[in-house]
Amino acid sequence: MVEEKGIKDALDLYVESLEEEQKSNKLIENNNKTGKNIEIDEEVTTGLEKVRKILKKTIELICVGENVKINADPNELKLSVYGGDLGIAIGKDGKNMQAIEYIINLICKRKKLVNGTIIIDIKDYRRNRMKKIKKEAREMAKKVVREGKEIALQPMCAYERKIVHNILSEFEGVNTKSKYEEPNRRIVIYPVKKSK
């Protein structure tokens, strides 16, 4: 079952990436005529490099004496932090990491370093949590369809909720809504009665 889902996901991703590639190829063609394409990329890369340095210093100051390494991904505007004992920089349910991300994005906006929101991940915490959340959401959606009763998921941040709403919008037989207030805001999955 899990494998099947994995293969289906991989296929979906592949098709998506093909479509994206076609789009971006067209963009590159268009941009090459105007000669703008390369410039934009460099701007993002140098801006992100500045943010990377600020984040590195911040994390080193929080986790004194720990080794800190940060990889920058200009495509996703993502900074991935690796190194020694960085647990405290993640915090319970990623709370400290979210605070760091919020401050870094404020600095980034104020100094106009990068256009868009920077995503920070520490020791793949966010990536692993996202994987878990997606898996759980699909399982719960199946349960909702099977049992015909609504189910509330665990509290999630805005970004995580957005992704869950997205993946479940393609899931037949369920409807999703966010309920309750931050920091307990969570998604409730409702069954949809088949009409006609």
Next chain:
Amino acid sequence: MKELLEYMVKELVDSPESVEITEEEEDDKTVIFKLKVAESDLGKVIGKKGRTANALRVVMRAASAKRGKSSIVKIMD
């Protein structure tokens, strides 16, 4: 720890030269940071509904936990 607060705040405000932080030891474990910024920068360190101030406190709490301490950040006006 003071260095961390100073670093973040100075990156956030328009007048970093006006940033002043005093550190007081409440007891063995608790440190109080009193933060002063230019009046025009107060909004920047507090943020909408105090979101920035809260985020700064969360990060400072993390840093102090790493050092086996707790910290209080007071924004002076």
